[in-house]
Amino acid sequence: MDQMTIFDRAAVRAHRDRAERTVSAVADVLSDAAERLIDRLDDTNRVFRSALDVGGRGVVAPMLRARGIVTVSCDLSAAMARRSGGLAVAADEEFLPFANGSFDLIVASLSLHWVNDLPGALLQLRRALKPEGLFLASLPALGTLAELRQGLTQAESELTGGASPRVSPFPELRDCAGLLQRAGFALPVADLDEIRLLYADPFALLRDLRAAGESNAVRLRDRRIPPGALFPMALSGIATEDGRMPATLRMAMMTGWAPG
Numbered sequence: 001m002d003q004m005t006i007f008d009r010a011a012v013r014a015h016r017d018r019a020e021r022t023v024s025a026v027a028d029v030l031s032d033a034a035e036r037l038i039d040r041l042d043d044t045n046r047v048f049r050s051a052l053d054v055g056g057r058g059v060v061a062p063m064l065r066a067r068g069i070v071t072v073s074c075d076l077s078a079a080m081a082r083r084s085g086g087l088a089v090a091a092d093e094e095f096l097p098f099a100n101g102s103f104d105l106i107v108a109s110l111s112l113h114w115v116n117d118l119p120g121a122l123l124q125l126r127r128a129l130k131p132e133g134l135f136l137a138s139l140p141a142l143g144t145l146a147e148l149r150q151g152l153t154q155a156e157s158e159l160t161g162g163a164s165p166r167v168s169p170f171p172e173l174r175d176c177a178g179l180l181q182r183a184g185f186a187l188p189v190a191d192l193d194e195i196r197l198l199y200a201d202p203f204a205l206l207r208d209l210r211a212a213g214e215s216n217a218v219r220l221r222d223r224r225i226p227p228g229a230l231f232p233m234a235l236s237g238i239a240t241e242d243g244r245m246p247a248t249l250r251m252a253m254m255t256g257w258a259p260g
Contacts, residue, residue, distance in 0.1 A: 030059045048133075051072070052103045096124045098128040135258070143246065148205065
């Protein structure tokens with residue numbers, strides 16, 4: 001593996017396969033994020049007839065179909081792709097199987113952050129759009145799960161004298177529009193939206209991440225069983241609000257058009 005291989009894609013697929021049975025537990029959060037993205041269709045007078053849902057985990061495709069848009073869903077996990085109903089394809093975002101000019105619209109809601117070659121994936125997605133087709137995507141941006149990342153780093157450092165990567169690295173917002181431009185999108189825009197969650201039970205955050213298929217898939221992760229005190233210490237060290245632990249999802253909301 002070269003140094004640019006940040007994520008273990010086999011682990012990503014395994015996590016998604018496992019999460020197909022549990023993802024309904026976090027459907028409210030996934031739906032909230034998807035609605036914020038898809039609502040941007042109301043800002044254009046374009047009519048979209050065919051769409052690709054990339055990694056929508058069963059929430060994106062129904063929203064698009066409710067707008068009268070024929071939708072194909074794809075996911076690295078075949079089981080997760082089937083959750084969307086209708087036409088579904090098991091596909092690796094790094095090696096998409098779609099012909100050039102296949103769709104009017106592509107939506108990727110919180111689904112591209114485990115991709116190693118994100119510029120290459122964006123280029124393939126742009127090519128899969130028809131001329132003047134629209135690409136909508138959300139990515140967890142820098143600052144997402146900052147509370148958990150800081151708590152884990154501090155706790156592991158105290159317990160073992162070091163820290164391994166336990167939360168995925170996320171891009172900075174200012175880089176996201178540049179990624180779209182690099183992939184050949186016209187009128188690239190990236191702005192920030194935020195979902196802030198409060199957990200009465202801190203361990204529920206860890207359960208939700210696992211249920212969503214968001215377990216750690218960083219290639220250089222420590223694969224040993226972590227110290228038993230790690231997660232209790234990390235979660236107890238996070239400052240609470242009214243007795244509840246915060247978890248922040250900072251989303252880079254990305255919009256780009258295929259050149260006409």
